[in-house]
Amino acid sequence: MTTKLKLLGTVVATSALWALLVQPALADSKKIQVGTNKNMAAVLMTPDGPGPYPAILVLHTSKGMQSDDLGFAKRLVQEGYVVLVPYFLQAYGIEPNRRQASFTTYADAIYSDFVASLNLLRNEGKVNGKKLAWPVPSGVHQQQCPCSDTAWRQGFDRAG
Numbered sequence: 001m002t003t004k005l006k007l008l009g010t011v012v013a014t015s016a017l018w019a020l021l022v023q024p025a026l027a028d029s030k031k032i033q034v035g036t037n038k039n040m041a042a043v044l045m046t047p048d049g050p051g052p053y054p055a056i057l058v059l060h061t062s063k064g065m066q067s068d069d070l071g072f073a074k075r076l077v078q079e080g081y082v083v084l085v086p087y088f089l090q091a092y093g094i095e096p097n098r099r100q101a102s103f104t105t106y107a108d109a110i111y112s113d114f115v116a117s118l119n120l121l122r123n124e125g126k127v128n129g130k131k132l133a134w135p136v137p138s139g140v141h142q143q144q145c146p147c148s149d150t151a152w153r154q155g156f157d158r159a160g
Contacts (some may be wrong), residue, residue: 003094003136007016017079017117018085020123021055025051027046027048027049028044028045028046028076029043029044029045029046031043031044031045031047032044034111034113034116034117034120035086035112035116035117036109036112036113036116039091040086040087040088040090040091040113040125041086041087041090041091042085042087042116042117043070043073043083043084043085043086043088044083044124045073045074045076045077045079045082045083045085046082046126047077047078047080047081047082047126048098048125049054049126050126051082051126051127051128052084052126052127052128052129052131053080053081053123053124053126053127053128053131054080054082054127054128054132055081055082055083055084055121055127055128055131055132055134056076056081056082056083056084056132056133056134056135057081057083057084057085057086057117057121057132057133057134058072058073058076058084058085058115058135059085059086059088059134059135060087060088060089061083062089062095062096062099062102063109064087064089064090064095064096065085065090065122066078071084073085073117082121082122082124082126082150084120086113086114086117088102088110088113088114089102090133090153091113092106092109094106114134118134123148
């Protein structure tokens with residue numbers, strides 16, 4: 001019985017170590033400026049290794065950038081994605097209690113900035129330019145998402 005338990009323990013420990021070794025590590029995290037006028041700060045995170053990787057534009061919640069948003073992005077990097085996290089409310093001086101301005105007053109400008117950000121990702125060296133995603137956040141209608149725009153998506157595969 002003791003031999004079986006030792007063997008099981010060895011298998012579990014080896015499996016856990018293997019899982020840690022095969023997951024891409026966060027190779028780089030840097031602040032960059034994105035958007036049509038480069039007025040939006042963002043964090044670009046890339047996995048270790050040459051890629052190409054799929055990419056995701058991660059949007060923070062209506063409370064603005066939180067540590068959980070960056071933590072979520074880091075977990076996506078560990079799963080093998082290049083991640084771009086724009087500080088879109090901050091770029092327009094929108095306070096969380098005025099978040100409605102992000103989909104009313106500034107909607108077109110923010111939309112253009114997101115499209116520019118996705119195009120930046122498309123051309124990032126480690127990114128498979130046909131594997132991009134933008135999860136549609138609450139408060140954004142599907143029609144407002146660049147990924148649903150047929151002209152914009154031309155030449156892209158579905159993100160996966």
